[in-house]
Amino acid sequence: MATETLIETHIVVLLQDGCRVHGVAEAKGGDTVILYSPAGRLDLYARILFAGGTATKRHVNDLSLHVSPVEGAPVNAWYLQYIRILGDKINRGFGSIMLRQLLLLAEREGVAYIEGRMQQAEHREHLDRLRYFYAKFGFVIDADGLMRWENTRFAASRAASEPSAARSSASSSLDNRPLSARLHKIIKKVLHLF
Numbered sequence: 001m002a003t004e005t006l007i008e009t010h011i012v013v014l015l016q017d018g019c020r021v022h023g024v025a026e027a028k029g030g031d032t033v034i035l036y037s038p039a040g041r042l043d044l045y046a047r048i049l050f051a052g053g054t055a056t057k058r059h060v061n062d063l064s065l066h067v068s069p070v071e072g073a074p075v076n077a078w079y080l081q082y083i084r085i086l087g088d089k090i091n092r093g094f095g096s097i098m099l100r101q102l103l104l105l106a107e108r109e110g111v112a113y114i115e116g117r118m119q120q121a122e123h124r125e126h127l128d129r130l131r132y133f134y135a136k137f138g139f140v141i142d143a144d145g146l147m148r149w150e151n152t153r154f155a156a157s158r159a160a161s162e163p164s165a166a167r168s169s170a171s172s173s174l175d176n177r178p179l180s181a182r183l184h185k186i187i188k189k190v191l192h193l194f
Contacts, residue, residue, distance in 0.1 A: 080116035
C-alpha cells in the first residue's frame with residue numbers, strides 16, 4: 001500500500017484539477033487506487049499508486065469507466081459505455097473496484113438503473129469472463145449482450161415513497177471492504193485543505 005504522503009499528494013493534485021475524489025481502495029497485490037471523476041462528468045477514473053512507488057497519470061494511463069445519462073428516461077438512469085483497463089492491469093481487481101464504486105454512486109444519486117452493452121470478446125473464454133464479471137455485480141445480460149442493473153434501493157424507496165430512507169441506507173453500506181481508519185484520516189485531512 002502507498003504511503004499516506006503519496007496518497008495525499010495525488011488526492012491534492014486531483015482536487016486542484018477540479019476532480020471529485022470518491023474514495024481510496026486497496027487492490028490485489030497491495031496497489032492503492034484513488035477513484036475520481038472530472039468536474040461535471042459521470043465518468044469514473046482510477047489513479048493507481050503501485051506498491052513500488054510509481055503511479056498512473058491523468059489523461060495518459062489512468063483507468064476509466066465511461067458513463068452517460070440515458071436521454072429521455074422517465075427516471076434518473078445511466079448508460080455504461082465501457083470500462084477501459086488495458087495490458088498488465090487486466091485481472092488485478094481494478095475493474096471490480098471501479099464498478100463497485102459506480103454502483104455506490106448510482107445508489108447515492110438515486111439512479112433507477114444502469115444499462116449498457118457488453119464489450120465484444122475475441123474468444124468464448126473472454127466472453128464468459130465478462131458475463132461472470134458483470135453478473136457478480138447484479139447485471140442481467142441477455143443473449144445479445146445487452147445488460148441492465150436495477151437499483152433495488154431505488155425501487156424499494158419509490159414503492160414506499162420514502163426517498164430519505166434510500167439515501168441513508170446507501171450511505172451506510174458504502175463498501176464491502178471499508179477503508180482503514182488511516183485512509184479516512186488522509187481523505188479528511190486533504191478535504192480540509194480545500
